[in-house]
Amino acid sequence: MTNRPPILEVVNLQKTYDSGQVALKDVSLSVHEGEILALLGPNGAGKTTLISIICGIVRATGGHVTVGGHDIVDDYRAARRMIGLVPQEMVLEPFARVTSSLTLSCGLFGMRPDRAYLDDLMRRLSLYDKRQSTTMTLSGGMKRRVLIAKALAHKPRVLFLDEPTAGVDVELRKDMWAIVRALRDDGVTVILTTHYIEEAEAIADRIGIISGGSLVLVEDKVALMDRLGQRQMRLKLETPVSAVPASLAHHALRVAEDGDLVYTYDGLKGPAVGDLLFELANAGLKLKDVETKRRSLEDIFVDLIHNGDHAR
Ligand SMILES: Nc1ncnc2c1ncn2[C@@H]1O[C@H](COP(=O)(O)OP(=O)(O)O)[C@@H](O)[C@H]1O
Ligand SMILES: [Mg+2]
Structure with missing residues (x-):
């Protein structure tokens, strides 16, 4: 410029x-x-x-x-x-x-x-x-x-x-x-x-x-x-869950509508996948597939409007 x-x-x-x-x-x-x-x-x-x-x-x-x-x-x-x-x-x-x-x-x-x-x-x-x-x-x-x-x-x-x-x-x-x-x-x-x-x-x-x-x-x-575009990893499970197992509560996980787990992580730092997968296995959960996607501008927009996070 x-x-x-x-x-x-x-x-x-x-x-x-x-x-x-x-x-x-x-x-x-x-x-x-x-x-x-x-x-x-x-x-x-x-x-x-x-x-x-x-x-x-x-x-x-x-x-x-x-x-x-x-x-x-x-x-x-x-x-x-x-x-x-x-x-x-x-x-x-x-x-x-x-x-x-x-x-x-x-x-x-x-x-x-x-x-x-x-x-x-x-x-x-x-x-x-x-x-x-x-x-x-x-x-x-x-x-x-x-x-x-x-x-x-x-x-x-x-x-x-x-x-x-x-x-x-x-x-x-x-x-x-x-x-x-x-x-x-x-x-x-x-x-x-x-x-x-x-x-x-x-x-x-x-x-x-x-x-x-x-x-x-x-x-x-x-x-x-x-900067704001976090990534999401969808952990598709053999057997859907209804809640995040207590042993995994310290990870940024939530349960999707269909019983998969959704893990959100900073796109720049990268996920702590190793630990997560290990603990997932220990909790008795079997993975069927993994998908990652970037947060869309829509997600960012919704956050900005609803959380008043000015993120300057
Ligand atoms: N001529 C006007 N008189 C009174 N209020 C208006 C007038 N034009 C727009 N507004 C109000 O000002 C606000 C902003 O409107 P506007 O600039 O048209 O928004 P946008 O284009 O983002 O939809 C709205 O609350 C709208 O109702
Ligand atoms: Mg207008």
Whole structure:
């Protein structure tokens, strides 16, 4: 990573809606150019509020944000021009043709449309053949592609995607992931929100976890998986048990629904398998098979939310 200033800087951001609802408590975040950051959190966590503030749709009640060094309030136009937003809700003009809805987007930013760029954009998003269709005749997946193309029409440096794959089928989801990676490879910084853990795990370089209006953790995905990703070993037994035998109580064992034993250990330190297997035999338990698996981000997420373990 370079020492360049972050492309997005969020400092002590707070939002309390007029209703009194506190949506963001004190969120600070720096994002570097060319990364994919996934903001992961359950419904109501504050993801859309955070994005809406950065994009100038909602006004913060505290803190500040800069995009490419431009303050989003004092220097709104310059900041907004650097941003593309694919909103959570579909907002398309039903009777507009694909090409004209892209040129319209350029117009909103006072930009003359760059035809060659827009053609290339439509090709990359597999929209080119449909460029003369009106948006209302397109399938749901194509409409989402139009939304992305619209968000990119004015050549923003930072693209926000708010729940890009909520309610889409598996195939389209994979397509979206490929599109996001290709954008990143072109140097666009991508910030997306999701409540799908496997989505964050699949495409993000860094993951931020939002819960109850606070950013509880932001970390490089691989480091997060390594640091928190404990491993589990499933000891499949000839004869299922209903409780952990007393002689094995000092091991991190629990009984699975089907009567197997599950042993959790630190992926970095490795298991104390020798001792464990010896003691297992002494307790009269016969092993049928052993399976190991890494804890998923889902397990980590559940721990963070339920145990309030900020694990910084
Ligand atoms: N316009 C609004 N007025 C009042 N409360 C709102 C408004 N928008 C969102 N909220 C509340 O703020 C909290 C965060 O919502 P939101 O940012 O939409 O979360 P997420 O996108 O993570 O689901 C929720 O409790 C939600 O009900
Ligand atoms: Mg939302």
